[in-house]
Amino acid sequence: MQTLPQRILSLMLIIGISLLLLGGNAAIATAAPIIPNANELAQAVQEIESLDAMRTGLASSLEGRTEAPTKQTMKEVCRPVGMRAMQLSKENGWQVQQIANKYRNPDHKPNNLHDQIALAKFNQEPELVGFWDRETLNKQTGTRYYRRIEVESTCLACHGLKNSRPQFIKDGYPQDLAYDFNVGDLRGMYAVFIPDDIQKAMQDAIK
Numbered sequence: 001m002q003t004l005p006q007r008i009l010s011l012m013l014i015i016g017i018s019l020l021l022l023g024g025n026a027a028i029a030t031a032a033p034i035i036p037n038a039n040e041l042a043q044a045v046q047e048i049e050s051l052d053a054m055r056t057g058l059a060s061s062l063e064g065r066t067e068a069p070t071k072q073t074m075k076e077v078c079r080p081v082g083m084r085a086m087q088l089s090k091e092n093g094w095q096v097q098q099i100a101n102k103y104r105n106p107d108h109k110p111n112n113l114h115d116q117i118a119l120a121k122f123n124q125e126p127e128l129v130g131f132w133d134r135e136t137l138n139k140q141t142g143t144r145y146y147r148r149i150e151v152e153s154t155c156l157a158c159h160g161l162k163n164s165r166p167q168f169i170k171d172g173y174p175q176d177l178a179y180d181f182n183v184g185d186l187r188g189m190y191a192v193f194i195p196d197d198i199q200k201a202m203q204d205a206i207k
């Protein structure tokens with residue numbers, strides 16, 4: 001399925017190619033080749049750092065509470081992170097994901113070979129925090145940024161031993177695999193796909 005930004009891109013592409021075929025838009029055909037926009041890449045790195053800090057902050061605020069956390073406060077750790085990821089995708093025309101082999105929400109399982117290779121790379125290289133890759137996703141060329149997610153002590157309340165998971169998790173996530181972690185384990189990764197500029201897509205299309 002195409003996301004809305006992808007649909008808009010496809011539509012713009014079709015309109016652009018039609019204009020080119022009509023000979024009305026020669027300037028676009030001679031545009032310089034696009035390299036990934038450095039500012040946009042830097043922005044993606046920053047947004048992911050904020051997203052990760054949001055989770056860490058929420059998890060540790062939970063730990064610091066004196067009264068027992070209510071069902072509602074328990075739910076307010078990783079779900080908002082997923083919602084913020086969706087919002088970032090919409091705002092920027094990116095695809096922002098959380099991906100894990102041992103996932104809790106099945107929306108976060110690895111989807112393709114790129115995902116699997118990146119997870120394996122983080123597994124093999126414990127010092128690796130993030131890296132870039134040039135990829136084609138859904139026939140769209142772009143740059144993908146990957147960032148490691150590591151387990152901290154504050155995560156164990158919900159990602160520790162299977163039997164000590166909070167009840168809302170046992171009830172709400174029947175396919176849950178995201179438990180039995182230890183501090184320092186690889187929990188998963190963020191992946192941000194930044195599609196190439198529309199002009200580049202048009203050039204590729206008419207080659």
Ligand code: HEC
Pocket residue numbers: 055056059062073074075076077078079082098099100102103104105106108149150151152154155156157158159169178187188189
């Ligand atoms: C209060 C319980 C709780 C705590 C504490 C918690 N998580 Fe989660 N975590 C969840 C739930 C619930 C989900 C599923 C959210 C969803 O449906 O999107 C989840 C999902 C995730 C995901 C998305 C991938 C997946 O498995 O679906 C990652 C990554 C993650 N957690 C990492 C962490 C890290 C790292 C910490 C500690 C900094 C942490 N979590 C602390 C409950 C928690």
